[in-house]
Amino acid sequence: MILLIDSGNSRIKIGWSLNKNGCIHREPHVKIFDNLNIRSLGQWLSCLPKKPNHALGVNVAGKHRENVIENELNNINCKIEWIVAQTRTSILINEYKNPNQLGADRWAAMLGIVEKQKKIHPPLIVASFGTTTTIDIISPNNIFIGGIILPGSFMMRQSLTNGTANLPMSSGESIDLPLDTINSINSGVSSAQSGALARQCIITFKKYNEFPIIYVTGGLWLELEKETRQLINEIAFKSRSEKKTEIIYENRPVLDGLAIISRNYN
Numbered sequence: 517m518i519l520l521i522d523s524g525n526s527r528i529k530i531g532w533s534l535n536k537n538g539c540i541h542r543e544p545h546v547k548i549f550d551n552l553n554i555r556s557l558g559q560w561l562s563c564l565p566k567k568p569n570h571a572l573g574v575n576v577a578g579k580h581r582e583n584v585i586e587n588e589l590n591n592i593n594c595k596i597e598w599i600v601a602q603t604r605t606s607i608l609i610n611e612y613k614n615p616n617q618l619g620a621d622r623w624a625a626m627l628g629i630v631e632k633q634k635k636i637h638p639p640l641i642v643a644s645f646g647t648t649t650t651i652d653i654i655s656p657n658n659i660f661i662g663g664i665i666l667p668g669s670f671m672m673r674q675s676l677t678n679g680t681a682n683l684p685m686s687s688g689e690s691i692d693l694p695l696d697t698i699n700s701i702n703s704g705v706s707s708a709q710s711g712a713l714a715r716q717c718i719i720t721f722k723k724y725n726e727f728p729i730i731y732v733t734g735g736l737w738l739e740l741e742k743e744t745r746q747l748i749n750e751i752a753f754k755s756r757s758e759k760k761t762e763i764i765y766e767n768r769p770v771l772d773g774l775a776i777i778s779r780n781y782n
């Protein structure tokens with residue numbers, strides 16, 4: 517058993533891959549630990565019925581977090597290898613100016629998505645709505661050609677509260693014409709998030725003359741889903757895209773990417 521660890525800025529997601537009849541595949545179950553409750557990781561590891569041989573992980577939450585996870589794994593004699601973004605693999609090329617600077621979670625998620633594609637596919641967008649929002653574009657010939665980073669919707673709401681005297685912390689969906697503070701904030705945050713995705717779709721469409729398949733993930737997708745689907749459908753219609761827009765939710769693409777890498781470890 518190989519543990520697969522996605523250590524994000526808010527939560528740690530842990531999956532595992534198993535070798536079944538010589539074929540490595542990721543089990544669908546995932547264990548999630550909140551940043552504030554990281555010590556419970558040790559308890560969970562010590563109770564595992566089967567001890568992992570080793571672990572593969574991505575960590576974008578800093579060195580301290582890396583050390584804490586390593587210590588907990590050491591207690592059960594499990595070594596971890598931290599994955600960083602590569603210049604290329606057999607399925608994906610990374611055009612970041614400094615390829616290692618690309619977040620390892622973004623890289624792993626893109627690997628997970630590209631692996632699922634048929635040989636011929638439209639351009640792809642991989643959008644993650646977590647602590648931050650990242651929106652990455654992959655060409656039809658599997659080159660990561662660029663991406664954007666913006667504050668996640670929770671962080672946007674926090675910054676409005678922390679940076680002003682009058683704005684409260686809010687939660688909730690957007691409406692078209694807000695006439696009170698809470699709805700104005702909800703709609704502002706949601707339009708920034710869905711608008712960023714729409715912008716990247718338009719850029720992709722202009723470049724390839726084909727509408728991308730959009731893969732979405734992250735803990736905050738649900739609250740953005742309705743507004744985002746509406747907006748993307750509208751721009752697809754205006755772009756006269758022949759095919760129906762596809763927005764596909766992926767539960768754990770980062771762990772899928774790690775599972776692919778883990779095939780080299782057996």
Ligand SMILES: Nc1ncnc2c1ncn2[C@@H]1O[C@H](COP(=O)(O)OP(=O)(O)O)[C@@H](O)[C@H]1O
Pocket residue numbers: 523524525526527528645646647648668670733734735736
């Ligand atoms: N059930 C949940 N538990 C914890 N956080 C959640 C939950 N649902 C949504 N969230 C939100 O999702 C965000 C974390 O999403 P996630 O994709 O795990 O991010 P990251 O990979 O950056 O840690 C947080 O901002 C949090 O507010």
Ligand SMILES: CC(C)(COP(=O)(O)O)[C@@H](O)C(=O)NCCC(=O)O
Pocket residue numbers: 524525526576617618619620621622644646647648649650665
């Ligand atoms: C952009 C990120 C902060 C996203 O982290 P997350 O919201 O998933 O916790 C992370 O991928 C990161 O630290 N990236 C390094 C910089 C870059 O990708 O260019």
